[in-house]
Amino acid sequence: xxxxxxxxxxxxxxxxxxxxxxxxxxxxxxxxxxxxxxxxxxxxxxxxxxxxxxxxxxxxxxxxxxxxxxxxxxxxxxxxxxxxxxxxxxxxxxxxxxxxxxxxxxxxxxxxxxxxxxxxxxxxxxxxxxxxxxxxxxxxxxxxxxxxxxxxxxxxxxxxxxxxxxxxxxxxxxxxxxxxxxxxxxxxxxxxxxxxxxxxxxxxxxxxxxxxxxxxxxxxxxxxxxxxxxxxxxxxxxxxxxxxxxxxxxxxxxxxxxxxxxxxxxxxxxxxxxxxxxxxxxxxxxxxxxxxxxxxxxxxxxxxxxxxxxxxxxxxxxxxxxxxxxxxxxxxxx
Amino acid sequence: xxxxxxxxxxxxxxxxxxxxxxxxxxxxxxxxxxxxxxxxxxxxxxxxxxxxxxxxxxxxxxxxxxxxxxxxxxxxxxxxxxxxxxxxxxxxxxxxxxxxxxxxxxxxxxxxxxxxxxxxxxxxxxxxxxxxxxxxxxxxxxxxxxxxxxxxxxxxxxxxxxxxxxxxxxxxxxxxxxxxxxxxxxxxxxxxxxxxxxxxxxxxxxxxxxxxxxxxxxxxxxxxxxxxxxxxxxxxxxxxxxxxxxxxxxxxxxxxxxxxxxxxxxxxxxxxxxxxxxxxxxxxxxxxxxxxxxxxxxxxxxxxxxxxxxxxxxxxxxxxxxxxxxxxxxxxxx
Numbered sequence: 001x002x003x004x005x006x007x008x009x010x011x012x013x014x015x016x017x018x019x020x021x022x023x024x025x026x027x028x029x030x031x032x033x034x035x036x037x038x039x040x041x042x043x044x045x046x047x048x049x050x051x052x053x054x055x056x057x058x059x060x061x062x063x064x065x066x067x068x069x070x071x072x073x074x075x076x077x078x079x080x081x082x083x084x085x086x087x088x089x090x091x092x093x094x095x096x097x098x099x100x101x102x103x104x105x106x107x108x109x110x111x112x113x114x115x116x117x118x119x120x121x122x123x124x125x126x127x128x129x130x131x132x133x134x135x136x137x138x139x140x141x142x143x144x145x146x147x148x149x150x151x152x153x154x155x156x157x158x159x160x161x162x163x164x165x166x167x168x169x170x171x172x173x174x175x176x177x178x179x180x181x182x183x184x185x186x187x188x189x190x191x192x193x194x195x196x197x198x199x200x201x202x203x204x205x206x207x208x209x210x211x212x213x214x215x216x217x218x219x220x221x222x223x224x225x226x227x228x229x230x231x232x233x234x235x236x237x238x239x240x241x242x243x244x245x246x247x248x249x250x251x252x253x254x255x256x257x258x259x260x261x262x263x264x265x266x267x268x269x270x271x272x273x274x275x276x277x278x279x280x281x282x283x284x285x286x287x288x289x290x291x292x293x294x295x296x297x298x299x300x301x302x303x304x305x306x307x308x309x310x311x312x313x314x315x316x317x318x319x320x321x322x323x324x325x326x327x328x329x330x331x332x333x334x
Numbered sequence: 335x336x337x338x339x340x341x342x343x344x345x346x347x348x349x350x351x352x353x354x355x356x357x358x359x360x361x362x363x364x365x366x367x368x369x370x371x372x373x374x375x376x377x378x379x380x381x382x383x384x385x386x387x388x389x390x391x392x393x394x395x396x397x398x399x400x401x402x403x404x405x406x407x408x409x410x411x412x413x414x415x416x417x418x419x420x421x422x423x424x425x426x427x428x429x430x431x432x433x434x435x436x437x438x439x440x441x442x443x444x445x446x447x448x449x450x451x452x453x454x455x456x457x458x459x460x461x462x463x464x465x466x467x468x469x470x471x472x473x474x475x476x477x478x479x480x481x482x483x484x485x486x487x488x489x490x491x492x493x494x495x496x497x498x499x500x501x502x503x504x505x506x507x508x509x510x511x512x513x514x515x516x517x518x519x520x521x522x523x524x525x526x527x528x529x530x531x532x533x534x535x536x537x538x539x540x541x542x543x544x545x546x547x548x549x550x551x552x553x554x555x556x557x558x559x560x561x562x563x564x565x566x567x568x569x570x571x572x573x574x575x576x577x578x579x580x581x582x583x584x585x586x587x588x589x590x591x592x593x594x595x596x597x598x599x600x601x602x603x604x605x606x607x608x609x610x611x612x613x614x615x616x617x618x619x620x621x622x623x624x625x626x627x628x629x630x631x632x633x634x635x636x637x638x639x640x641x642x643x644x645x646x647x648x649x650x651x652x653x654x655x656x657x658x659x660x661x662x663x664x665x666x667x668x
Contacts, residue, residue, distance in 0.1 A: 006560035052599060052639070175560065192643075197541060207531060207559045221552070225541045226340035226509065228647030235643050265386060269616050272609035280647035282603050284639040305386070305618040309526075309569050313562035313614035 014184030023146030024156030031125025069260030089139020120160025171326025269312025273319030348518030358490030365459025386618030403594030423473020454494025505660025603646025607653030
């Protein structure tokens, strides 16, 4: 199969995977926000946490050996530990719609909404929320705004994000594998590492760029990349190197009929997209977390594990592209 | 600190970390072999397994929550499950030397020798060993040959290795961080993925190459990398896509005073070196396993986690370079 068989979906967003919608809430006063990825049902889901300072909720429910292994939505937010309340709002809103597990007639529907947060508390926004952090409310609102088209850059959960010393944000990308399979990635990119090579302009993710989706810059001749703590990373600024203060939050999704365990492998392989788009990645200070979702619409058939490897490779590429698109878009808006 | 402060150690091998030696046994009839990395004592150690088909031994002893968390040596071998016997030989040889834990006067010394294997059973070598696979004996022999200088390419545990459709092998690289810290990597590279970009000649690891250590090829203009299952990977050949049949076995080491848990983070970050040097990586068919060792000679002092992030970043770079050096050297010998 030649390369020409592969192209982004029509939106080049994770919502090219049929059944997904995304809603943002962005607050310019707080300089923070929330992003909710909704499924159209109850999708197989898993998570892989590789950062040293993660902030998460409902991740244990997604372990392959546990009972649930599925999710109705994934919630991402700024706000560090306060942001975890975003899922309270999403859960309440989905339940009122009737989305969720029904364990007993008449009892509320129970939505499964894993969540992860990034740290943006020190970005100068108004965080004087006292006993009423806004994240729960933003979760409610984000559910209502979810749609197939959504903005990238300094919006939603990525409003307060940084990528190294530059503005980070929300990114997304998709790949149509040409045989009915579609893969997509959504990211809130706030890594401590740099998304740029030492020339300061070429994205590490450049080999995976499609049709200039993040500016088209290519590497010129340069010396070897040897400094493990490059100036363009915040790892070089000791004051910024706080556990949980830096994070790449991601969701990858596909339309295959993956099990929870297969979703786990999809998430694990997708972490390589972070490795390829950010250097350094997975440091003690990052909270790098990748969720994986599968709709089940497309039956993989024979050679499932081969197809899973293919989907995982595509998910890694989409995630690398999404990270670069996040920073590229945030820079244009800045 | 400028890039010029960073250079490989005098050998550009993992043995630039003081106290380490490496011994190979290579058998051209069996087309397989073993590689033993010896420490000069009992070093803090951890392991991170990310492949879908690993073959390992004594990895649980290295879990941060368990008792031991240290190792006297690491053994790598071909031979798939048969190769795990390499550690029997290493354990016996080290114990006879008096290396190991002494739980009771007069009882044998108990060496801790974690091991991992790669699959080379189908490479055409003579595997008719019946009830006497050679790996235990090779473990004994490899201990005796351990030295600071050692060969790269199609030798030792890498004798039967492949990298995609090309010969794989043993690789190594080191980085002197200029402040007393030294990091190194050793790899037996047998990945299902390709180490080359789609042009078939530029290593994915090219940005990290120092002084032409793997040929100096740089990427020319090319189309986007979009096929998640490139022809140059064995993932495209369904017959080769067998669990455990493909693996990148690696050890990263440094001379810092890391705890077992810190070694675990070092190993986790080093996995990014595989992600950057091989595409796809961490598939269901790979047994990707990274051990990490720390001698304890150099006290990290303040900001330990920052230094750990720096060491992990350097370990990832060294591992990416080691993978490219493995294939580059194996190709020259082929």
